[in-house]
Amino acid sequence: MKVIAKHTLNSIRKNPLQSFVIVFSIMLVTACMLFAFSVRTMFYDISSLWAESRFNGGDMRVELTEQNDCAELFEYLDGSEYVRDYFAYGYIGGSAVKTEDVTLAVECAFTDDAEALNRLSGSEVLRTAEPHEGELSGAVSHKFAEMAGADAGDAVKLCVAGTPLDYEGTGYVTVRITSVFNSTGFYYTNGGSEKIVVDYSELEGKVATRQYSNFFIYLRDPDATAEVNAVEKAVREITDNKLTVYIADGYAEKAIEDSVSGSMETLSIAVAAVTMLMAVMIYFSYSVIARNRTEELVKFKASGATPAQSIAIMYAEVCVYVVIGGIAGLAAGAGVLKLAENILRAQVAGITVYAEAWKYALAFAVAAVAAVAA
Structure with a gap:
């Protein structure tokens, strides 16, 4: 754990811009995922109001x-x-x-x-x-x-x-x-x-x-x-x-589903595009960091670390970024949902927009997979 912390701090100190881009990208992916997972319920509730x-x-x-x-x-x-x-x-x-x-x-x-x-x-x-x-x-x-x-x-x-x-x-x-x-x-x-x-x-x-x-x-x-x-x-x-x-019977439910499906199709394309773009940015940013870590990797090898252990340390650094960016992304996503709720309350008193706990976990997991894979 001490080695991982030291390695990560050195990486941030030597590559502050790339480290920021990685954390920001993970944050954005997490927030987008949380919003995307929650917005279907919001679209459905709004369409149901229209049907009523x-x-x-x-x-x-x-x-x-x-x-x-x-x-x-x-x-x-x-x-x-x-x-x-x-x-x-x-x-x-x-x-x-x-x-x-x-x-x-x-x-x-x-x-x-x-x-x-x-x-x-x-x-x-x-x-x-x-x-x-x-x-x-x-x-x-x-x-x-x-x-x-x-x-x-x-x-x-x-x-x-x-x-x-x-x-x-x-x-x-x-x-x-x-x-x-x-x-x-x-x-x-x-x-x-x-x-x-x-x-x-x-x-x-x-x-x-x-x-x-x-x-x-x-x-x-x-x-x-x-x-x-x-x-x-x-x-x-x-x-x-x-x-x-x-x-x-049938007409209202079909109209609701058509409306939600149309909205979700557009949103899904946008979220997928953002996720891919952020993954590419994470990849190139971490490539710069990895190239700048050659000297440290040589030290790992000299101290007896195997290639697998060196790779594990590098991945551990990514996990640190995932935790920081993921938590920030969940907070940002919750803020966006609260903003959407305030806007909708101007239309309908008492309406709520929320995400269940499993959606927070899933959004974090998707962002983590995207970051580690990149």
Whole structure:
């Protein structure tokens, strides 16, 4: 052990740049491996959030190509023996919310039954406030509230020009935020406009028409193919096939896997390229060190060391670099994961990004093998 320590210190003293490159390369490989092993779980969780918002925990999503009052469809869903629950909402894209400080692009979902929507939204209520009589009540996401600087109890201006909500003809309405939800389920957005859900059920007589374009349907037995097909067939007939139907079973999981696979393919190529580059740098750096150790190797031989023992001492030096670089790499990788978590928490409150203990061990092992092999 004393010989190894002395040999390594001499090597670092005579070749500081090469020693630094080796340790840095091992650190980078370790950090990249830890991130790569952990990022699939992160990608999967993010894609799952998208799938939850896509289907809202429901078994079927129906998007009408034309907004209408859907009276016959409501009647069917209320009476169907196969349907456990549902909710419907209209949609206004390209809207905007104005506060004293900012103007945000938003997607406005409006409904007569916000209670049902929020009960089924798959999102946690973070804060609430009492509604104001004669005003529209609105629900927004945690991210929306942060971006707008508006919380539960605050009022915002919602631009609704040319829509049924523009009942005063002014181009906007005042909406009182009564609920702030975590940015999951229905309230999750991935880089798009934030959502605001408006409940106009208390404005009877002011909003003349009720137009709906989206339905989430919850079946009593989503695994019964015949029942799923029966509901889809009935919905298509009622709407004269002016719709798009998505079945959650199979569709959501496939979409998640496709998204994760695409992201992982790109990341895997990048990590492999970094690992190969770092291995080459380790090889050439250690080649310089080895050439500069000729005198010491002669001393090893003169003192009776066999070639195998000399090689073992050289490999032991590499192992010292592996330990130093590996520990630094694990710390750096953990820091990157923490940074990713902080970025994601701006989107979704309470989300965590972590690596299991075996991933730390595997990342260290891969970096060690790459370094020793190089």
